[in-house]
Amino acid sequence: MNRLEGKVAVVTGGSRGIGAAVALRLAEEGADVALTYENNADRAAEVVERIEAVGRRALAVRADSGDPEALTAAVDETAAVFGALDVLVNNAAVFLVGPLEDLGAAEVERTLAVNVRAPFVASRAAVRHMGEGGRIVSIGSNMAERAAFPGMALYAMSKTALVGMTKGLARELGPRGITVNLVHPGPTDTDTNPADGTGAGAVAGLTALGRYAEPAEIAATVAHLASYDGRYITGATINVDGGFTA
Structure with missing residues (x-):
């Protein structure tokens, strides 16, 4: 399928896990893709190689999503290098969890900076380059709808904030032909949350399907929202969670 032929996308936190799967799927659908990463240049380079192997242009930009200036510069660099920007995927996040009493100001500030402020900042930067048909997709979490375990309050709060941002931006950007949506993954098999890990x-067992998702299964929904096929979906929160919140 080439539903994104001629499109340009940027994926924050695209060097591993769900972000890497999204970057590759968008490329397989025809898009040129930039990805941001914070530390692991080797992993980012591997994703770039995989994108180029399917015949698309790729770019890796080092940027801490907690730094508004660096994140804005990464979005602007994508548009400058590729000559356009059509799709933004807000994927980068931190997962700081623990008892309420153990989460101090540093953990709160970092979580809000990366999980809440960064998607807003990246969206603000991206829409300066987007025309009609632009797409913004943020990656949330099933924990925003069902905080099933103790110690998740800070993380769940940060992901719940994306619901309000998504609805507000959908209303604001709809007249410009730009859609804004949110995907809530359930438990997904990644390096930081392996399907064979402890617990x-x-x-x-909390999912209806009884298993973890593969990152590619999350990426498939993101690709649909980013494509022309998703043109009438906006302001939506879509659970790709195997029935975790059912």
């Missing part, structure tokens, strides 16, 4: 069996 993973109990987590999988």
Whole structure:
């Protein structure tokens, strides 16, 4: 399928996990893709190679999503290098969890900076380059709708904030032909949350399907929202969680 032929996308936190799967899927659908990463240049380079292997242009930009200036510069660089920007995927996030008493100001500030402020900042930067048909897709979490375990309050709060941002931007940008949506993944098999990790069996048991998702399954929904096929979906929160919140 080439639903994104001729489009340019930027994926924050695209060097691994769901972000890497999204970047590759968008490229397979025809898009040129930039990705941001914070530390692991080697992993980012691997994703770039995989994108180029399917015949698309790729760019890796080092940027801490908690730094508004660096994140804005990364979005602007994508548009400058590729000559356009059509799709933004707000994927970068931090997962700082623990008892309420153990989460100090540093953890709160970092979580809000990366999980809440960064998607807003990146969206603000991206829409300066987008025309009609632009797409903004943010990656949330099933924890925003069902905080099933203790210690998740800070993380769940940060992901819940994306619901309000998505609805507000959908209203604001709809007249410009730009859609804004939110995907809530359920438990997904990544380096930081492996399907064979400690306690993973109990987590999988909370889903209706009884298993973790593959990152590619999340990426498939993002690709649909980013494509022309998703043109009448905006302001929506879509659970791709195997029935975790059912």
